[in-house]
Amino acid sequence: MSANISLYQVTSVLLLDNEGHRLFAKYYHDEDHASLAQQRKFEQTLFPKINKVNEDILLYDNHLVAYKQVNDVLVVVVAKINENESLIYSVCANLTEALTILLDNSLDKNTVVEKYDMVSLAIDETVDDGIIIEIDPAIIVSRVTNPPVANAVDNIKIDISERGLFNAFSFATKKIGERLQQGI
């Protein structure tokens, strides 16, 4: 087994929703999934194997698949079968964390669509055409610009009650987790 010498280590990055539809999909130099039909088929057959199964990593269809499910979004990073498992999982987990920070702790389908500019920039700052640019979530976040503030009207912060149920829930989980860790 000869390891992959080239820098092209990631073959695709996917964001799928809770029904397996793609929110984001980018394949890099992936001969096995060159056409859109092949890609769709891959996503659709992969989805039932990873949806609500929190096993982080699996081998599927001759590829190494690392994934994270947060609320109703699945973040998936796919690589060649003999790629370093720990590395690919780190990319996936850290990208997830970066997205969580960028989307104000509410990584869910609605927010991803709403702040698609941030999401696509974050992924572009993580993987460029198959080459991993950065795996530290803090640095990925620091590279993504906030949308421009054009009108004062849009600048009013949205009240917490306007966020979806998911946001409130994940916000609460996070806060409770923090409290517990502090031992309070």
Place this chain on the structure above:
Amino acid sequence: MSTQSYKGKDAYAGVGGTPDKMAVFQECLQQFNASPVNAKKCRQLLATLLRLLYQGESFPSSESTTLFFSISKLFQHKDSSLRQLVYLAIKELSETSQDILMVTSSIMKDIQGGDLIYKPNAIRTLAKVLDSTTVSSAERLFKNAIVDKNPIVSSAALISAYHLLPQAKDVVKRFTNESLEAVQSYKQFPPTQWQLHDFYGASTANLPSTSYMYQFHALGLLHPLRNHDKMGLMKLVTSLSEGGQLKNSLALIQLIRYISEIVTNDPALLNHLYPALASFLKHKSDMVELEACKTLVGLERHLSEDQFMSIITCLQKLLSVPRISTRFAAIRLINKISMSHPEKIMVVVPELENLINDQNRSISTLAITTLLKTMGSSSAAGSSSSTASVDRLISKMTLLMDEITEEFKIVIIEAIENLTLKFPSKHQQLVSFLTDLLREDGSLTLKSAVVDALFDLIAYLDDSSAHQLILMNLCEFIEDCEYTELSVRILHLLGQQGPQTSNPSYYIRHIYNRLVLENSVVRSSAVVALSKFAIVCGGSIAANIKTLLTRCLNDVDDEVRDRAAIALGMMKRAPDAKKLLVSDGQYDLGALESKLSSYLSTNDFTIKFPIDEIPVLSAEELKSLEYTKKMNKLEAVDTTQEASPVEGPSGAVADNGAAADALKQQQYEAELFAIPEIAAFGKLSKSSSTPIYLTEKENEFVVTAVKHVFADASKLVIQYQVSNTLSNCQLEDVSIVVESDNAAYEVEFNVPVPEIGPNGQGVVYVALSAPSLDQEDAEVLAAFGNTLIYTYKEVDDGVTDDGYSDEYQIEDLEVLSGDYVTPLYNSNFTSVYDQLSVDSDSTVVTINASSLDEVVTKLKNQLSMMPLDGSDYVPSDAASHVVKLLGKDVYGGKIAAVVRLAKTGGKIAAKVEARSDTPGMAALVCNSV
């Protein structure tokens, strides 16, 4: 109210649905060309556009170009957050648009004087926009960016250079010094790095000052640049592995891979580089440790015992980390080791046993299959503790069986079957485990998996007591089996196997019970099974069965009555019927299919279909084919739990090998018979399975050879595949001159190739008359000297010059016994070996090889025979080993060989004893070793 305002944010579609393509297109044109530009609106539009692209939509080239052009207008706007997204959009659209070069100057301006936040984006986009002719204009820019103090800018430039490699290698080559500098330098983030988001608060003390990712990118770029300079690469690797200069885990992983490549090409360098690899086994990052383990496992044959143990220790540590992915990777590696050296991982057995209950199913599956392998190894080594460990594992799995899913049970069943096949001596416990499973509740898929496994065990285990045990259990199973399909299959098997056992009446009783109690489908197959007993056993049994069957003539179901009547009719002519039932062979289905389809395509049905031409495979040959397939399949299942084609590289190769072999043979046959002279030779007996390289794979002309033996006509046809790897020359009148060192071979004719274009391929056939083994003192072994002859013409822009004739010396080709032999399976090697008495021969040779393992693989391939009784597995600490090989020669005779290997110093002594049905074959095999 809240949902309303929420949805209003996305003006183009509701959440989840895709926005309308044309609407977005129109809106984009309108907004981007507006003056003044509304930055916020535009950024949102761009995001929607990207969303379309990332969800799989694409724009036709003209629309894409229009979009591209209007997006480039946004360069007027100064807002950096808009600019960042503009770059992303340009990058994504550059593939489908034309005239993309027009944005080059705007991008370059940004790189030189733009805001720091989008400078890296600009650099990465520039690489997409440039083509091979325009790269040189940006050379200066890239060089400056690579040595930039900001790590992000440097990384972006290095990555871009890497992307440009295929198009502009000579330009990128000039970045070598800058890249080297980048690897060794220390670049720090500017203090403004964390300003954008208030998430981190005012304090930046806990944030990293650099991530050293540029080291990884620079190292990655240096490799292709240094690729042809082995010494240079070696120097780079040595200096980096010692100094502790590399801080980035990814860079270290890359470094480990380079070391692996260097050592694979030149194992002598391992001693020099091992200390560095070993130090990575104790790195703080688990991905580095993992990579070091992977590499060392790949180099395992060059390692000493102690060195190997340090890998195991490292993996052992990784097995207990909380991160699932790391545990998974570690167990995957251990599983891989277990395939070749199960005894080496005995130390991690306790960890593995804990992992059986792991929450991750992939991990627990791998743990079980690995454990089963270690068990096999201890039984092969004959250790006394093995029985205990088998019992322990089985009891553990029995406990586990209650709590796991069906799918997973099937994996375990397959693993057990694999183990039983490999180590038949362990069958008792394992068979009872399987039959216990059969008794418990389960779905059809589960039960059929168990029944499949038991069927295979009957076919491949050579132990009549085991057969009886399994058959009895199956009888018991059909007593209350709710699945008709399974009952029918089992009844069929009972009909085939039952009559040969010592107590056929036991089975008859069970079958008859079916006849009374079951539905019509089962009844009719029971009738067939009974008739087989009657015909094969004869005597009083036949008389009794006759009575039983006569009763069936009054059955309510047509099919049952019909079958009973036929069976009774057949019993009257028992001898003929017996021949029909107990047939020993089967037509080669692949050949039959291709012959039939060609027969149908001729449309001439006045001629009778030539059924005689289809090769008949004997039962043994069939078994050996199935056995190989089975083993490959099981091996593949071991590497992963998925049923889909997921497997490690080794599994993939093996699988392709077995499945493709038969296909390839047919393909060769079709190709050969397209040539009338060769078609005249008649039946093709055997083609060598893998092409042999007669040149280095990197040469300008690459020649591979396949040997085809026509035993009936005493001919040998060599098929030379010639590939021209040069892009600027054309070969004409290509032929091969063959000189044999054996007078018995004479060249009959040569089928040349008229022309091989640049980067083209052609096939040259050379037919030789070959000696037949039937003759006395036939010298079959030979070596051929080959010379490639051709007219060489240079091609320049489609114009060819007159050319000149030239020749090219290629390596010799040997004819060995393997060309006359195909692997054969038999579960009882010893008895076959004892029965072969026509011819025998023995010889002693020494082989230059470092490990027994290597020799066994070599023997297997060279002689093209099948190792039996698990003798292809060599315990790594063994000093001697016995390989039992069986094959079938092209004349249909069997040939068996026992090779005793012993290590003596640096060499391996082999004593070969061969016996064969065909005279001369045994000597041939001995001489071929």
